[in-house]
Amino acid sequence: MTAYVSPLGHPRTAGFSVAARPALQGGVLGLLTNGKPNADRLLRNLGDTLAAGHGVRDVMWLDKTARADGPGFAAPGWMLELLSSGTVAVLTASGD
16 A cells, blocks of 8 residues: 655644743843844843833843854853843844
8 A cells, every 4th residue: 555645734723822021120131142243232222222111120241252252152051041040031133
């Protein structure tokens, strides 16, 4: 007996739900720059905007390039641990 499989597939009917927005009011926002051109400028501007308009208490700024690691390298574990334990949200960007 020969079995055939259609390459067309079937679209999923179930959608994805939107994640709940974190409460930024009074929290610490994490910003992680990856060394891409203009990413730091983009993140600083966004951090200032969120602090002014959404009540962010403080911004935790971390730079992956501080140890000469660039965009092609993962953030070190200590940075990820710091960001995951002390912030309500973390943003990263590619500004090029």
